[in-house]
Structure formats: structure tokens, C-alpha cells
Amino acid sequence: MTDPSDLSLASGTTSAGNLVLALADEEGRLSAQEKKLAEAVLSDMEFATNASITEIAERAGVSPPTVTRFCRRLGCASFSDFKVQLAKCAYVGLRYLKPEAVTTTPDQVAEDIVTKAQNALFEMHRTLDLEQVKAAVDLLSNAQMIYAFGSGGNSSMIVNELQNRLFRLGAQISASNDHAMNLMISAATQPGTVVFGASVSGRNEELIRCFELLRDRGIPTIALTQGGSPLADVSDVVVPVSLPEGKNIFRATSVRYASLAVIDIIANLVAYRDRSKSTKILRGIKEQLLRHRDGGDDSQILGD
Incomplete structure (x- = not known):
């Protein structure tokens, strides 16, 4: 029987959208170390997109091999592939994953x-x-x-x-x-x-x-x-x-x-x-509205 931990978190072919959803871990499938990695990436996606595997590992407090395994578990072929996919979703992913706090009254x-x-x-x-x-x-x-x-x-x-x-x-x-x-x-x-x-x-x-x-x-x-x-x-x-x-x-x-x-x-x-042309046509429209809609009230707007 396959261990669930070996299954890719991103269903099907990895895409920017799938990657962001996996990093968000809304289903709680990440381990403690993976969660630290995901939080480190989401907290500064620009850094993660440009950082080396060692730099990301140090920021998350994990080892570089853990980063490699994490990337594969997300459905990426390698750490480099992970960074490519991350670059594609750096703006849209966060904007729609974590909308800005707004007032609602x-x-x-x-x-x-x-x-x-x-x-x-x-x-x-x-x-x-x-x-x-x-x-x-x-x-x-x-x-x-x-x-x-x-x-x-x-x-x-x-x-x-x-x-x-x-x-x-x-x-x-x-x-x-x-x-x-x-x-x-x-x-x-x-x-x-x-x-x-x-x-x-x-x-x-x-x-x-x-x-x-x-x-x-x-x-x-x-x-x-x-x-x-x-x-x-x-x-x-x-x-x-x-x-x-x-x-x-x-x-x-x-x-x-x-x-x-x-x-x-x-x-x-x-x-x-052409003011004369415009005036003539507008007046003709207004006359019809006064006759059939407004009951002679000229204060109503010219068209609903």
C-alpha cells in the first residue's frame, strides 16, 4: 500500500495554481518541517524565487535534502522546476490565496x-x-x-x-x-x-x-x-x-x-x-419621451 506521504500534493501536472494551493496546505497534509518550508516560501516569494536551495533551507531551519524532497512532493521535477513554477504564481498566487484584509461594514x-x-x-x-x-x-x-x-x-x-x-x-x-x-x-x-x-x-x-x-x-x-x-x-x-x-x-x-x-x-x-444637428436629434428624442414616458415632465433624464 502506498504511503500517503509519498503522494504529490499537487494533483496532475504541476501548475502555478496547484503549487500555491499545496503550499497553503488547507487540507493539513504537510509535515511539521514541510509546513515550516511552506511558510518560509509564502512569507517572501520574491526571496524564494531567487534564493539557492541552501538559503531557503537555512531560512526555514531545515536541511537542503528536505527542500529537494519537498519540491518533489509538490509535484515538481526538481528544485529548479519548483522555482520556475513559483515565479509564475508569485503575484497572482498570493493575491488570491491571501486577499488583503478589508473592512466589510x-x-x-x-x-x-x-x-x-x-x-x-x-x-x-x-x-x-x-x-x-x-x-x-x-x-x-x-x-x-x-x-x-x-x-x-x-x-x-x-x-x-x-x-x-x-x-x-x-x-x-x-x-x-x-x-x-x-x-x-x-x-x-x-x-x-x-x-x-x-x-x-x-x-x-x-x-x-x-x-x-x-x-x-x-x-x-x-x-x-x-x-x-x-x-x-x-x-x-x-x-x-x-x-x-x-x-x-x-x-x-x-x-x-x-x-x-x-x-x-x-x-x-x-x-x-455639429451643435445644430445634435440639438435637433436630442430634441426629437426628448419630445417622444415627454409624450410617452414622462407625462410632460421635462426634468427627467434623456433615456433610462
Whole structure:
């Protein structure tokens, strides 16, 4: 019968996620010496990633052979393999294994959410590239057709909001959150079209592929994304929103507040490019809402 202590703690092929779970020892399978090793590694993963086997052994108060056996028990081929896997999970592993201590009362959570949103808006405003904003407005204002590509929760919301803001100004715009559809549109779109893409990370491979195709076909593109990202590299106009992400994994990203504010800025400037056209269309929309929704109350917002 196999001794349970000889079994690998990481099920299947060793991965960064499995390694972190094994080091956390939530099932209590580590021996006393192994626990000391795991605690030494998790307490300073940067040190463990760069240290020699002797240095790790000394910090944990165990022998180097114990470290070697521990690495194999974790499912790693060797100490070197252990360090490679550890390097892959040094940030994500700890961030999601041991989330930062956060306050959880309603008033504390409300203050945290609002404060982070305010900080994101102030930082976006401070770093906003107004020349790139103007270039984006130039393209959108003169486009015969606008397509807006996004995927994932935040980016989908951003491009849908761009459509929501621009259609009421008379722009011909269609938002799409489907990768296959975006690729087909990119292959079929004609001159006079502008494509707007949103990606919070700037690493959406499908969107990057679309923008590469559009570039090859001479269709101008605008990206709302991180500056210096792969998507930014293949875009004609880049409106960068590069804000630091917090460590609280439970709080939704505050970047989306900044991104929506950028959309509002762009839409407002597009409206000012042709005030008479914008006014006429907005008035027509308002008349319908007053007649069918608001009972003549002009104080209600223009659309729910």
C-alpha cells in the first residue's frame, strides 16, 4: 500500500495554481518541517524565487535534502522546476490565496468604493492625453459608420455606452461583443468606417487580431486601453487609461469609472462638432419621451 506521504500534493501536472494551493496546505497534509518550508516560501516569494536551495533551507531551519524532497512532493521535477513554477504564481498566487484584509461594514464598503472611484477619475483627468482625445473625436465626427468592439464585462459595457451616447447625436454606430462577428465585420467593413475598440488590459488577442486586419485594410482604429499595450501598438489612435489596480480582489475595478468618463468626454466633444444637428436629434428624442414616458415632465433624464 502506498504511503500517503509519498503522494504529490499537487494533483496532475504541476501548475502555478496547484503549487500555491499545496503550499497553503488547507487540507493539513504537510509535515511539521514541510509546513515550516511552506511558510518560509509564502512569507517572501520574491526571496524564494531567487534564493539557492541552501538559503531557503537555512531560512526555514531545515536541511537542503528536505527542500529537494519537498519540491518533489509538490509535484515538481526538481528544485529548479519548483522555482520556475513559483515565479509564475508569485503575484497572482498570493493575491488570491491571501486577499488583503478589508473592512466589510456597509459604511466602510461604501466609503471604499466611492473613494476608489473618485481616485480613478482624478487620476484619469490628470493623465488624460487630450491630443489623442481630439484625434478620436475627429475620426468619429467624420465617420460614415462606426463599429465599437469589446468583450468581457467592462469592455463590453464601455462600447455599449459609446453606442448609447453617439446614436443620439446622429452617428451611425453599432456595438459588438462577439469575437467572430468582430472579425467578420473587420473583413467586410468599407472605407468611411471607423472602428473603436475597448480593452482594459489591452491584451485581448481576438481584438488585436481584428485591429491588425483593419490596419492592413486601411480602416482607421481607435483604442481605449492601457498605454503601451499590444492593442495600443496596432491602433491608429490610442486614448490611454492606465491606472493601477488595487489588491482587493472582491471590489470591482475602478478603471471602469474612468473609462466611462472618457466616453462621456468624447461624446460631449462629438456633440459640439455639429451643435445644430445634435440639438435637433436630442430634441426629437426628448419630445417622444415627454409624450410617452414622462407625462410632460421635462426634468427627467434623456433615456433610462
